[in-house]
Amino acid sequence: MEHYNMNLTLKVWKQQNKNAQGGFETYSVKDISSEMSFLEMFDVLNEQLINEGKEPIAFDHDCREGICGMCSMHINGRAHGPWAGTTTCQLHMRAFKDGDTITVEPWRAGAFPVLKDLTVDRTAFDRIIEAGGYVSVNTGNAQDANCLPVDKHKADLAFAAAACIGCGACVAACKNSSAMLFVSAKVSQLALLPQGDPERQTRALNMVAQMDKEGFGSCTNTGACEAECPKEISLTNIARLNREFIGAGFSSEK
């Protein structure tokens, strides 16, 4: 792979806090290596800003290997930028070329208020999990693991759904700011496994109710969430959630 350096113009959303009015600011960075990750390019910019006596840009990041779900930049109008199936931290600068202008925004959704610059509040996701994204089993109650065989195909599907990293890109990508892909991934994982069966109905009903309460929008089956999901969580999970939800609505005794 050939390496090259580039000079870039960055238009970055700056916002002092939740209540302040935000706006774009323009920065330029020089000699960015194509081998850098996108966040390392931001490190270079922040180092430059600190050395100039200015305030660096606040952004969320932690593991930088695409699994913690903390990084969350909307890059040139796309959640996590141009590469498919990739988090912002795994996006590398060889996706760009010398002279490019890159626009970077925080996730845009009413349920994800901006805390500062590119950092948003995603605790709504935690509250949705609290509403039912678990199997109610206390520590110490478990039978031997192999007493519960699980069809490999279903186990694989459950794993594929469980791969969701909770980053919120689905919400950011959705024109309605719907959280259906996130909710459906958890509901699907547990609906596909025998362990999740006893609470299947209440889980679907309660998680959807919490999602609505948090102010996420409705799903109109556009598919932007699946297209932008860094873990490529499938839209079929939403179909499964709909079945679970409707089925629960008909048959739930509550």
Next chain:
Amino acid sequence: MLNAKIPAGPLNTKWEDYKGHCKLVNPANKRSLEVIVIGTGLAGASAAASLGELGYKVKAFCFQDSPRRAHSIAAQGGINAAKNYQNDGDSVYRLFYDTVKGGDYRAREANVHRLAEVSGNIIDQCVAQGVPFAREYGGLLSNRSFGGTQVQRTFYAAGQTGQQLLLGAYSALERQVALGNVKMYSRHEMLDIVKIDGKARGIIARDLITGELERHFGHAVLICSGGYGNVFFLSTNAMGSNVTAAWKATKNGAYFANPCFTQIHPTCIPVSGDHQSKLTLMSESLRNDGRIWVPKKQNDTRKASEIPEDERDYYLERRYPAFGNLVPRDVASRAAKERCDAGYGVGTSKQAVFLDFAAAIERYGNIEAGKRQLSNLSKAEIIKLGKEVVAEKYGNLFDMYAKITGENPYEQPMRIYPAVHYTMGGLWVDYELQTTVPGLYSLGEANFSDHGANRLGASALMQGLADGYFVIPYTLGNYLADEIRTKAIPTDHPAFVEAENKVKETISKLMGIKGTKSVDHFHKKLGKIMWDKCGMARNEQGLKEAIEEIKALRAEFWKDVRVPGAEKEFNPELEKAGRVADFLELGELMCIDALQRRESCGGHFREESQTPDGEAQRDDANFSYVAAWEYKGPGQFELHKEELKFEEVIPSQRSYK
């Protein structure tokens, strides 16, 4: 001499015996006992959830925006358990023995045996929670091998085992939050311990969004804040991973044990330039199927595909025929360094070796062709089938490698090099996981207890969950049973006021320096000192130099660091500054510890102490102890020793040949 409070009796009945006799707290009393948990990785989340289930009032803290982000999430390869589902000779004793041997006989036998005993329960618990482990076609759980063992005892979920286990613990935690048993404080950082009458009674935390300081009372405090690998700046840890909580505990009287025991993981993506912010691990599980090699010729610049088989040196298979590519991490890392230092390294930097899947792809292709009863396939068709199998096993790791390097590991071998990954050292704890401060506990990577001088692969997840799910629920009760008469202490108590003022002072000092260099500038400098002089190989002269260099760097930091922004706002630079300030103190202690341990063991390789063929040479007569350091003031530490007594396993020169 430190008292580890190891129960009497034979090794295999100690834990049963302890559980049968420890004190209990009745349900009504549990409701008025408050427990603070710092960190929400596998250890913290499992502890908080389990204690919440028991009925304690729990407050859990993490610096990330959600407890699900803790760095346990990034663990790839798997979790060990002595289930013996493969009928290949595994047992609790084998897991115990492998772990003690793997740790180069510097771990406490009783703790390790307990870990092996509860390992099976962990798998049961996780499956019950809906953790989607890999399964065979019959619906039963699948296993694979890891380094330092000859059985298949590792349970896994593709290359995302840590993620799935953490999400399991996180869901259990969120369930307790919903039930009102746990109150979660995300985007909060613990900045001091509050001690009253010698006991841990609370913490001072900073709300990272508003910058406000908060006081929280607890009858006990659990430090589950992970390891300190980021002292090296470049490591496989998350950017935010830090030692601050453990270090504040140290400064409040908890001893810090074996700080020099750090694990350098052999298979990471090599450094590519000065801009690098972190290193990425390629799971040890890849050594199940990948073969490690370098060219037989020095400074060979040919592409891997152009180097014929007989001109390749599969040096691990050559040096260690019994374990081959699956030797423990410390051994594999040193062997890679040896080859690169001798001029056989590959890639532009020459600081890398190949990890090659060509043979595995062909082997799996043939097996798959056999399974599907396909004959007369061309080599290309077999390779295609083989790639599919490899993708199912390691797909996410291969994708990650491709994204970072721009190279396709299905077509050409990966380039890998060792990197800092895990820290075996940590807060000294006794058998009950209590530090030297009553009421202050430490779980998971943050403590020192189970891995000796080298941790085996897939054992970190096991230990974190063992501590949180199956150990602390018993041992904490044994302490809290005597605290049922202690009413919640109001946080206007002078000890809280004093601790908060101390934190305030430190923050104001950091903000007030207004120097010329960024926090990262100092962090990178510290990392370079540590890597060069307290890294994969250490010697007396280098360590002495490092201590002086760190002292000087620390002084410069406190004179010249620039922390932009304000105190009472979301300020990531201020967070980093506090953490790096602590790393600058810890780094010195690591070098002091490495200097006093004039032997090689596990990940600690003193160049002065090696066997004729370059293996780590222990000195059991003089160093069979845990080095626990008491903080006595800036740069001042007093050494306390816990003698290690081996009743079951006779320490010997570790051999994987």
